[in-house]
Amino acid sequence: xxxxxxxxxxxxxxxxxxxxxxxxxxxxxxxxxxxxxxxxxxxxxxxxxxxxxxxxxxxxxxxxxxxxxxxxxxxxxxxxxxxxxxxxxxxxxxxxxxxxxxxxxxxxxxxxxxxxxxxxxxxxxxxxxxxxxxxxxxxxxxxxxxxxxxxxxxxxxxxxxxxxxxxxxxxxxxxxxxxxxxxxxxxxxxxxxxxxxxxxxxxxxxxxxxxxxxxxxxxxxxxxxxxxxxxxxxxxxxxxxxxxxxxxxxxxxxxxxxxxxxxxxxxxxxxxxxxxxxxxxxxxxxxxxxxxxxxxxxxxxxx
Numbered sequence: 001x002x003x004x005x006x007x008x009x010x011x012x013x014x015x016x017x018x019x020x021x022x023x024x025x026x027x028x029x030x031x032x033x034x035x036x037x038x039x040x041x042x043x044x045x046x047x048x049x050x051x052x053x054x055x056x057x058x059x060x061x062x063x064x065x066x067x068x069x070x071x072x073x074x075x076x077x078x079x080x081x082x083x084x085x086x087x088x089x090x091x092x093x094x095x096x097x098x099x100x101x102x103x104x105x106x107x108x109x110x111x112x113x114x115x116x117x118x119x120x121x122x123x124x125x126x127x128x129x130x131x132x133x134x135x136x137x138x139x140x141x142x143x144x145x146x147x148x149x150x151x152x153x154x155x156x157x158x159x160x161x162x163x164x165x166x167x168x169x170x171x172x173x174x175x176x177x178x179x180x181x182x183x184x185x186x187x188x189x190x191x192x193x194x195x196x197x198x199x200x201x202x203x204x205x206x207x208x209x210x211x212x213x214x215x216x217x218x219x220x221x222x223x224x225x226x227x228x229x230x231x232x233x234x235x236x237x238x239x240x241x242x243x244x245x246x247x248x249x250x251x252x253x254x255x256x257x258x259x260x261x262x263x264x265x266x267x268x269x270x271x272x273x274x275x276x277x278x279x280x281x282x283x284x285x286x287x288x289x290x291x292x293x294x295x296x297x298x299x300x301x302x303x
Contacts (some may be wrong), residue, residue: 004271005038011285013053032294036079043116066100078107078176086134090141094165104171141265183217192229202253204269238289240254264299
């Protein structure tokens with residue numbers, strides 16, 4: 001089993017968070033031994049009572065995180081391609097990869113939260129069709145530096161990505177989706193795949209069938225099983241943590257709890273399945289919780 005990489009999902013809309021708090025959490029996570037930091041790419045949520053909640057703009061935060069950290073990888077979990085012109089998104093990704101010294105992982109998805117689409121004026125229809133064109137433009141620009149493309153939704157005529165980022169092939173690409181068509185579109189090209197904990201019950205056993213789907217998609221694309229590195233979020237609750245989803249009225253997967261040894265063994269179980277990277281979603285998402293997980297990270301990485 002390769003060394004399991006473990007990252008942290010930074011707070012999004014669980015509570016109001018200022019930039020100073022995000023920077024402090026990022027530094028604490030780096031000091032505690034986390035391998036990566038992740039931000040959600042969302043604009044607006046509404047709770048069951050209609051009350052609005054929202055995070056800061058993801059790409060601005062990623063650029064700032066790149067400047068205040070030195071070791072951890074960084075990424076959107078995941079970027080909605082429909083929120084930006086794909087040519088601009090590729091430019092933003094190359095820029096952040098440069099600022100961070102080659103630490104960006106580019107997570108991409110088609111988006112899902114209709115509330116923010118309607119509020120911010122983005123088209124909600126045919127999201128997978130739009131994603132397919134955007135994905136073609138983004139990956140081609142990042143990996144080849146040039147594209148001449150005219151589609152139904154996006155156009156990039158004789159477009160050049162200059163200057164290029166620090167990696168000749170651009171940052172690694174990751175898709176966050178279990179849709180069969182999304183897997184078929186991305187499987188020939190992506191380096192990694194991500195599953196959100198609600199999709200598989202927040203358990204290793206629940207994740208196993210999804211890993212089989214990803215391997216099948218890789219094989220259908222002419223790639224070897226395991227060519228697409230699996231990653232997954234894990235919801236973790238520490239003492240004093242209130243539910244992350246208290247106001248949305250939905251049922252969610254039970255969080256991982258227990259003694260450090262018990263939590264570490266559960267995380268190791270994902271590694272034994274072949275998962276290469278985990279992103280922990282914490283309750284509460286506070287500095288004390290980040291620091292408390294340092295010993296768990298050390299135990300989880302032991303053979």
